[in-house]
Amino acid sequence: MDDIAEMRAMQSQGASLRQIGLHFGLSHQAVFYRLGGIRKMRTGAPPAANDNKIVKMMPHNGGCSTTSGLVPVSLPRVGGMGPHPFIDGVAA
Numbered sequence: 001m002d003d004i005a006e007m008r009a010m011q012s013q014g015a016s017l018r019q020i021g022l023h024f025g026l027s028h029q030a031v032f033y034r035l036g037g038i039r040k041m042r043t044g045a046p047p048a049a050n051d052n053k054i055v056k057m058m059p060h061n062g063g064c065s066t067t068s069g070l071v072p073v074s075l076p077r078v079g080g081m082g083p084h085p086f087i088d089g090v091a092a
Contacts, residue, residue: 007035052076 003024010020017028017035024031057070 004034
């Protein structure tokens with residue numbers, strides 16, 4: 001029997017991860033991952049499609065005119081008067 005199958009058998013018999021780790025010379029965290037534990041960090045929910053924000057590239061190095069110092073900045077869409085009702089020029 002391979003190690004993973006033996007680990008699963010011990011787990012089904014009620015052994016803790018720590019006990020399984022001691023039997024195989026592993027940490028309980030290593031046993032957790034080998035038995036198929038969560039491998040990815042959980043991230044927050046994706047932003048809503050109607051979050052009413054736009055992303056503009058803004059200078060962060062004092063206003064230099066080159067594009068090397070631009071970073072993305074999220075701005076709220078603000079309604080206005082005139083031919084372009086919003087900052088980004090897109091009518092809702």
